[in-house]
Amino acid sequence: MQALFMLVCTLAAWLHLACGLSLVATARCLKFINIIVCTAVELGYLLAQRPSLSSPIPPPSIPPLSLPTDVRKAISALSVEPNIMRSICCPKCLAKYDLDSLPQVCLRRETPRSKVCGEKLWTTRSTRGGPRTVPRRLYCTQDFESWLEYLLSRPGIEDLINKSYEHQPSHDIMHSIWDSPAWKSLGNYTTTPHNLTFSYYIDWFNPFTNKIAGKTASCGAIMMFCLNLPHELQRLPENTFFAGITPPPKEPTSTTITAITDPIIDQFEAMWHGRVIRTYRHPGGIRKRAAILPGIGDLLAIRKAMGFAAVRSHNFCSFCKLRYSEIGSLDYAKWQPRVGLEVLQAALEWKEATTKKTRKEIFDKHGVRWSSLNRLAYRDPVRHTVLGLMHNWIEGILQHHVRVRWGIGIVPPVDEDVDDNRPSSPMSDTTEYLDIDSEIINEEVQSIWEESQSHIDTPSHLRRLRSEAFIHINAESNDVEVDSDGDNDADFQPDDESDEDDGDENAWNATCVFTASQLSKIHACLSDTVIPGWIERPPTNLGAKSHGKLKADQWFTLFTIFLPLIIPEIWLVSSNKRHAALLENFYDLVTCTNIVCSYAITEASADAYRDHYIKYRRSLDQLFPNIPTRPNHHYAMHNPELMKFWGPLIKLSEFPYEQHNGRLQKIKTNSHLCAYNSFLLLSV
Amino acid sequence: MLRQICRRGRLMAFMCDSSSTAASTAVSSIANAIQTLIQNVLPPKSMDDSNSILPLEVYDEIRSILNVELPSMQFRHFKDFPHPDSAHVLPRQATSIQHIKIKGRDYSTFKQHQGNSSIGYYSSASGEIEISAGFIDTIWSQTLDGVAQTFLVVFRHQFLSSEDNQRSPYQGRNGFQVEIAYTNSSSVHQVVIRPNQVIGHMAYYERPPGTFGIRRGITILINSLHRNRE
Numbered sequence: 001m002q003a004l005f006m007l008v009c010t011l012a013a014w015l016h017l018a019c020g021l022s023l024v025a026t027a028r029c030l031k032f033i034n035i036i037v038c039t040a041v042e043l044g045y046l047l048a049q050r051p052s053l054s055s056p057i058p059p060p061s062i063p064p065l066s067l068p069t070d071v072r073k074a075i076s077a078l079s080v081e082p083n084i085m086r087s088i089c090c091p092k093c094l095a096k097y098d099l100d101s102l103p104q105v106c107l108r109r110e111t112p113r114s115k116v117c118g119e120k121l122w123t124t125r126s127t128r129g130g131p132r133t134v135p136r137r138l139y140c141t142q143d144f145e146s147w148l149e150y151l152l153s154r155p156g157i158e159d160l161i162n163k164s165y166e167h168q169p170s171h172d173i174m175h176s177i178w179d180s181p182a183w184k185s186l187g188n189y190t191t192t193p194h195n196l197t198f199s200y201y202i203d204w205f206n207p208f209t210n211k212i213a214g215k216t217a218s219c220g221a222i223m224m225f226c227l228n229l230p231h232e233l234q235r236l237p238e239n240t241f242f243a244g245i246t247p248p249p250k251e252p253t254s255t256t257i258t259a260i261t262d263p264i265i266d267q268f269e270a271m272w273h274g275r276v277i278r279t280y281r282h283p284g285g286i287r288k289r290a291a292i293l294p295g296i297g298d299l300l301a302i303r304k305a306m307g308f309a310a311v312r313s314h315n316f317c318s319f320c321k322l323r324y325s326e327i328g329s330l331d332y333a334k335w336q337p338r339v340g341l342e343v344l345q346a347a348l349e350w351k352e353a354t355t356k357k358t359r360k361e362i363f364d365k366h367g368v369r370w371s372s373l374n375r376l377a378y379r380d381p382v383r384h385t386v387l388g389l390m391h392n393w394i395e396g397i398l399q400h401h402v403r404v405r406w407g408i409g410i411v412p413p414v415d416e417d418v419d420d421n422r423p424s425s426p427m428s429d430t431t432e433y434l435d436i437d438s439e440i441i442n443e444e445v446q447s448i449w450e451e452s453q454s455h456i457d458t459p460s461h462l463r464r465l466r467s468e469a470f471i472h473i474n475a476e477s478n479d480v481e482v483d484s485d486g487d488n489d490a491d492f493q494p495d496d497e498s499d500e501d502d503g504d505e506n507a508w509n510a511t512c513v514f515t516a517s518q519l520s521k522i523h524a525c526l527s528d529t530v531i532p533g534w535i536e537r538p539p540t541n542l543g544a545k546s547h548g549k550l551k552a553d554q555w556f557t558l559f560t561i562f563l564p565l566i567i568p569e570i571w572l573v574s575s576n577k578r579h580a581a582l583l584e585n586f587y588d589l590v591t592c593t594n595i596v597c598s599y600a601i602t603e604a605s606a607d608a609y610r611d612h613y614i615k616y617r618r619s620l621d622q623l624f625p626n627i628p629t630r631p632n633h634h635y636a637m638h639n640p641e642l643m644k645f646w647g648p649l650i651k652l653s654e655f656p657y658e659q660h661n662g663r664l665q666k667i668k669t670n671s672h673l674c675a676y677n678s679f680l681l682l683s684v
Numbered sequence: 685m686l687r688q689i690c691r692r693g694r695l696m697a698f699m700c701d702s703s704s705t706a707a708s709t710a711v712s713s714i715a716n717a718i719q720t721l722i723q724n725v726l727p728p729k730s731m732d733d734s735n736s737i738l739p740l741e742v743y744d745e746i747r748s749i750l751n752v753e754l755p756s757m758q759f760r761h762f763k764d765f766p767h768p769d770s771a772h773v774l775p776r777q778a779t780s781i782q783h784i785k786i787k788g789r790d791y792s793t794f795k796q797h798q799g800n801s802s803i804g805y806y807s808s809a810s811g812e813i814e815i816s817a818g819f820i821d822t823i824w825s826q827t828l829d830g831v832a833q834t835f836l837v838v839f840r841h842q843f844l845s846s847e848d849n850q851r852s853p854y855q856g857r858n859g860f861q862v863e864i865a866y867t868n869s870s871s872v873h874q875v876v877i878r879p880n881q882v883i884g885h886m887a888y889y890e891r892p893p894g895t896f897g898i899r900r901g902i903t904i905l906i907n908s909l910h911r912n913r914e
Binding site: 010013014017018075078080081082084140141142147150154155156175207219232236237238239240242244245525528529530531532533534535560561564565566568569572583587588590591594597598599600612650660663664667 | 685686687688689690691692693694695696697698699700701788789790797798799800802853854857859860861862885887888889890891895896904906908909911912913914
C-alpha cells in the first residue's frame with residue numbers, strides 16, 4: 001500500500017510540476033485516481049477472497065486506503081522540497097535587509113559619499129485577514145550545500161563525476177573541456193577527486209513569455225552546471241543548480257547586480273575551502289570543494305555580471321583593449337590582450353572609489369566595474385569569461401548576415417536581370433522584415449527608457465537608445481558615431497533573443513541580394529530537402545513576416561544544411577562577378593560555422609577558422625561597404641583563442657541554459673511575480 | 685518560480701533513481717506483470733516468418749564480417765554439411781528491425797523514414813578507410829553466443845565521376861562538407877555495415893539532370909550533421 005501511495009504521489013507531483021497542471025486540476029485527477037484505485041483494489045480483493053462452495057469463508061473487510069487528495073501533500077511525501085533562502089531587498093537598489101531590522105526606507109549608499117537610496121521598503125497588501133504591511137520585494141536563492149547533498153546522495157552520480165578525474169586528456173584533439181587548457185588553468189584542482197567545477201550562467205527572460213500584447217517584465221536566472229558530469233547529463237534539470245532568480249519586474253543594473261550575486265558568491269567562496277557533505281558513497285560525510293570556472297551568458301548579461309563595459313562602449317571588448325573606433329581592424333596581432341590581474345586591479349579601484357565621479361573616471365579608462373565574481377580569487381576575469389556561441393555567432397553573425405547583408409525579409413526585386421550593384425534605397429512602407437516586430441521593440445524601448453530614468457546611472461538622452469530602436473525613432477537619427485567618453489555604456493537590453501549589437505539603422509536600408517525567383521528556389525530547397533527526424537525544418541517561406549522569429553537552432557541548420565545545398569547553384573549560373581564574390585563570402589561563413597560549432601577542436605581547425613573568418617570579413621567589407629561592422633563581428637575574431645583554451649565552444653554554449661529559461665517561463669505564476677509566503681505575512 | 689523549478693528537478697531525479705525507491709519497485713512489478721500478461725495473451729512470433737530469413741547475399745556478408753571480427757569463432761556456412769561437433773554455425777534466421785538508435789540518434793530503413801535512413805559511414809572496401817554514403821535498406825539483428833549483433837544493409841551511393849566532379853561548385857570547397865552522388869545509379873551496390881561504422885545522418889537534396897552541367901540527376905548530401913561528435 002505504501003508503494004501505491006508513493007506512485008500516486010509521484011504521478012500527482014509530475015502532473016503539477018512537470019506538466020504544469022494547476023492545483024485544482026491535479027486535485028481533480030487525484031480524486032479520479034482514488035476512485036479507480038479503490039474500485040480496482042476492491043475488485044481484486046473480492047476475487048482473491050472468493051469463497052468456494054466447499055469451504056464458504058466470508059471475506060474479511062478491505063483495509064482502508066489512504067491516497068493523497070492534494071498535490072501539496074503528495075510533494076511533501078516525496079521529499080522533493082529544496083532549501084530556498086528568502087531575503088528582503090530594496091526594490092530599487094536591491095540591497096539586502098533582515099526582516100528583524102528592516103527600516104522604512106532603504107539606507108544604502110552606492111558609494112560612501114553618495115546619497116542614500118531612500119526607496120520605500122514596505123507596502124500594504126490585502127490578505128484574507130485584512131490589510132497587512134509587508135516588505136515590497138523578496139529575493140530567493142537556493143542553498144548550495146543542501147543542493148549538493150541532494151545531488152551527491154543520488155546513486156551513481158559520484159561514479160559519473162569520478163570519470164572526470166580519471167579522464168586522460170587527448171593531446172591533439174579536444175572533445176570536451178576535460179581536454180582543454182582551461183581545465184588545467186586551476187592547477188590540479190579540477191583533476192583532484194572530490195573537487196567540483198561549475199559553470200556560471202546568467203540571463204534575463206520575460207516571465208510572462210514574449211507575448212506581443214502581454215505584460216512585460218524581466219527575471220534573471222542564475223544557474224550552474226556541474227562540469228565534472230558527462231556533457232549530456234550536465235544539462236538535465238535534476239543536475240542543474242538553480243542558484244537564484246532576480247526579483248522582477250526589472251532586471252538589476254550594472255551597479256546593483258552585485259547585491260544579487262553576492263549571496264551566491266558567498267556560498268562559493270566558502271565552498272572553495274571545502275565543506276563536509278553527506279553523499280551516497282559517504283553517508284557520514286566527506287569534504288567536497290566547489291569552484292566556478294566559465295562565466296557564460298549573452299553579450300549584455302555577461303558584461304553586466306562580470307563588470308565589463310557594454311557592447312557600444314569605447315572599451316567594448318572584454319578580451320582585448322581595442323577601441324570601438326577601431327572595430328573594423330583585422331590585424332589581430334596588434335591587438336593588446338586584456339590581462340586578468342589588470343582587470344582585477346581596476347575593478348578593485350572602482351569598488352573602493354568614494355564618489356561616483358571617480359568611479360566613472362576609472363570606468364572610462366579601463367571599461368571595468370566591480371563584479372561579485374572577482375571575489376573568487378582563483379578565477380581570471382578575462383580568460384574565464386566565455387563568448388556565448390549562440391548569441392554571438394548564431395543569433396549574431398548568421399542572423400545578421402541573412403537579414404542585414406543579404407536583406408532577406410525585404411521584398412525582393414521581381415526582375416530577374418536586376419543589377420545587384422545598385423545603390424541601397426531607404427526602407428519603404430511596403431518592406432517586410434524578418435521577425436522584427438516594431439510593437440515589441442517600441443514597448444521594450446519604452447520600458448527600458450523608463451527604467452533608465454528611474455536609475456540615474458544611465459544617460460538621460462535618447463541618442464543611445466536610437467541605435468537599438470531604429471524603427472521607433474529612426475527619424476531622429478543622424479549619426480551612429482560612438483561616444484568616446486564612455487557614456488554610451490547603457491545597460492540596454494533589447495529583445496533578449498536577438499543579436500544584441502544589431503542596432504544600426506543603416507542596416508535596414510539594405511536591399512535583398514536575391515531576386516524573387518532566386519528566393520523561390522531557396523524556398524523549394526527548404527521544403528524539399530530530406531532531413532532526419534530530429535532536425536527542425538526552418539520556415540519554408542523564409543523572409544515572410546508570417547513565420548515569425550526563427551530559433552537559434554533554425555538559423556544554425558539554415559546555414560549548415562539548407563543554404564549550402566542551393567546557394568552555389570543560384571550564384572554559379574550567373575556570370576556576375578559579384579555573385580562569385582558573394583558565393584566565396586558565403587563559403588567562408590559556412591566553413592567558420594562548421595568549425596566553431598564542431599564537437600571536436602584541434603589547433604589546426606582553430607587556425608583554419610581564423611583564416612576563413614578574416615577572408616569573410618574582408619569580402620564583407622568589399623561587398624557591403626555601407627554596412628558598418630558590428631561588435632559581434634569583432635568578438636568572433638576571438639573565437640580561435642577561445643577554442644584553443646576551452647575546447648569545443650558548442651559544449652559551453654547557451655542552448656541548454658536557454659532551455660531552462662524556457663521552462664522557467666512556462667511555470668504558472670497566475671501573473672503574480674512577487675510571491676509572499678504566509679510566513680512573512682504572518683510574522684509582520 | 686525558483687522553488688517550482690527546483691522541485692521539478694528533484695522530482696525528475698526521484699523518478700530516474702528507480703532502483704532505490706519503493707514506488708519504482710511497484711512500477712517494476714506492475715511492468716513485469718503487464719509483460720507476463722502480454723506474453724501469455726499474444727501468440728509467439730513465428731520463426732518461419734519470411735522477415736526472419738536472411739537473404740543469401742546478406743548472410744554471406746554477415747558471415748565474412750563476423751569471421752573477421754571474431755576469428756576465434758569461425759562461423760560455418762549453414763549449407764556446409766556435415767557440421768562437426770561444437771562447430772559455430774551461423775544461423776540464417778535473424779530479426780528484421782525498422783529502427784535503431786546509434787549514439788542517441790534514430791536510424792530507420794528507407795521505407796520507414798527516408799531522412800533517418802540517409803547515412804554517412806566509414807568503409808574500408810578499397811583497403812583504406814574512407815567515407816561512403818547510402819540509404820539503409822534493412823536492419824538485421826541476431827543473437828550469437830548470447831550477444832545481440834546488429835547489421836545494417838545499405839544501398840551505397842555512387843559519387844560523381846572525376847569528370848563530373850570538376851563541374852561541381854563544391855569541388856575544392858571542403859568547408860561546405862558536401863558530397864554529391866548520382867540520384868538513380870544503374871549499379872546499385874549493396875553493403876553490410878555495423879552500427880559503429882555509422883558517422884551520422886546525411887541530409888540530401890535531389891537535383892535534376894543538367895544541374896552544374898552534369899547530365900544525370902544528382903543528389904547533394906550534407907555531411908556535417910554529426911558535428912564531429914565522439
